[in-house]
Amino acid sequence: MKAVVLGAGSWGTAYAKVLGDAGNDVTIWARRPEMAEAIRSGRRNPDYHREVRLPERVTATADPEAAIRGAGLVVLAVPSQTLRGNLAGWRQWLEPDATLVSLAKGIELGTTRRMSEVIVEAAKVSPHQVVVVSGPNLAPEIAAEQPTATVVAGTEPARTAAVQQASSTAYFRPYTNDDVVGCELGGAVKNVIALAYGIATAMGLGDNTKATLITRGLAETARLGVRLGADPMTFAGLAGLGDLVATCTSPLSRNRTFGEQLGLGGSLAQAQAATRQTAEGVKSCLAIRDLARSHDVEMPITEQVERVCHEGVDPRAALTTLMSRSIKPE
Numbered sequence: 396m397k398a399v400v401l402g403a404g405s406w407g408t409a410y411a412k413v414l415g416d417a418g419n420d421v422t423i424w425a426r427r428p429e430m431a432e433a434i435r436s437g438r439r440n441p442d443y444h445r446e447v448r449l450p451e452r453v454t455a456t457a458d459p460e461a462a463i464r465g466a467g468l469v470v471l472a473v474p475s476q477t478l479r480g481n482l483a484g485w486r487q488w489l490e491p492d493a494t495l496v497s498l499a500k501g502i503e504l505g506t507t508r509r510m511s512e513v514i515v516e517a518a519k520v521s522p523h524q525v526v527v528v529s530g531p532n533l534a535p536e537i538a539a540e541q542p543t544a545t546v547v548a549g550t551e552p553a554r555t556a557a558v559q560q561a562s563s564t565a566y567f568r569p570y571t572n573d574d575v576v577g578c579e580l581g582g583a584v585k586n587v588i589a590l591a592y593g594i595a596t597a598m599g600l601g602d603n604t605k606a607t608l609i610t611r612g613l614a615e616t617a618r619l620g621v622r623l624g625a626d627p628m629t630f631a632g633l634a635g636l637g638d639l640v641a642t643c644t645s646p647l648s649r650n651r652t653f654g655e656q657l658g659l660g661g662s663l664a665q666a667q668a669a670t671r672q673t674a675e676g677v678k679s680c681l682a683i684r685d686l687a688r689s690h691d692v693e694m695p696i697t698e699q700v701e702r703v704c705h706e707g708v709d710p711r712a713a714l715t716t717l718m719s720r721s722i723k724p725e
């Protein structure tokens with residue numbers, strides 16, 4: 396299969412390696428020509444997973460037209476908030492029946508759309524053409540070929556199975572799922588809960604607190620998901636609990652690391668300056684809060700993360716607010 400990975404960041408690079416190792420011919424599109432040249436000539440991405448040699452089947456270009464034309468598999472590996480704008484430029488070169496694979500884990504600001512919805516609108520493709528990849532997939536571990544599983548979710552079984560086949564290697568094991576809504580929400584909301592987990596970690600809070608955040612975080616994710624039509628079982632799976640645990644507990648997580656900066660007392664700007672990496676939860680917490688409110692769904696942890704990130708609320712005050720909510724059945 397001829398594949399293109401649009402975005403030469405952390406996950407784009409690691410997923411291109413997966414596709415190459417699985418036997419596909421892969422072109423990575425990089426924004427900067429010098430990055431494309433470095434990947435082509437050195438077989439490594441100088442900014443991400445530098446120690447990892449990319450398979451011979453992986454090449455790179457900075458020319459999006461050359462990369463996208465003729466590709467049956469188009470992997471979208473740019474941050475959530477830029478995806479719509481990127482697709483507006485790229486859609487003219489898409490093959491009519493291309494499969495669009497979303498790696499992004501976020502909800503769009505302003506529209507509160509999930510990434511698959513953004514893709515359908517911006518690329519003007521059928522929802523059946525979109526497949527979502529989500530699960531406990533910390534890119535540096537996958538680049539290092541540490542075993543993990545993931546979920547590929549789509550509405551057209553043959554297409555979903557084709558993506559599963561195309562990204563199946565000895566260290567990367569994809570399971571199919573038809574619950575696109577649940578998988579996308581699991582992937583987006585876990586970033587927000589990981590911010591809370593990072594805040595709690597930096598505040599020196601203990602394992603009971605952290606387990607409570609994971610469990611109640613999953614509860615509010617599932618509550619929103621079910622309201623939007625997701626299968627509740629999805630949240631017990633790889634794209635739910637699996638990704639939530641990986642992201643909250645790993646020091647590799649950029650969302651958790653960002654939360655730690657906030658928990659140490661840093662402002663949003665200070666945390667951004669200290670981390671300088673994509674932490675999707677920071678913007679998505681606003682969109683998820685708005686999405687939940689518009690569907691009358693309570694998401695207390697998300698509400699407080701948004702207040703800490705964007706309203707300058709002290710994390711201790713946010714914690715007090717969470718703990719003083721009315722008591723209720725589980």
Ligand SMILES: NC(=O)C1=CN([C@@H]2O[C@H](COP(=O)(O)OP(=O)(O)OC[C@H]3O[C@@H](n4cnc5c(N)ncnc54)[C@H](O)[C@@H]3O)[C@@H](O)[C@H]2O)C=CC1
Pocket residue numbers: 402403404405406407408426472473474475477481498499500501532533534535672673675
């Ligand atoms: N890194 C990870 O471990 C994982 C990341 N993800 C998700 O994958 C998505 C991409 O994440 P990463 O690759 O980690 O991010 P990254 O920040 O490492 O890379 C993003 C790439 O997009 C490019 N980019 C940024 N703004 C752009 C724009 N306006 N136009 C075009 N290109 C632009 C950057 O140059 C970079 O190559 C995010 O939604 C993230 O949540 C999902 C699973 C694992």
Ligand SMILES: O=C(CO)COP(=O)(O)O
Pocket residue numbers: 500530531532533534586589638641642647648649650651673674675
């Ligand atoms: O989505 C991820 C792991 O599945 C990566 O998490 P971070 O974006 O927090 O690094």
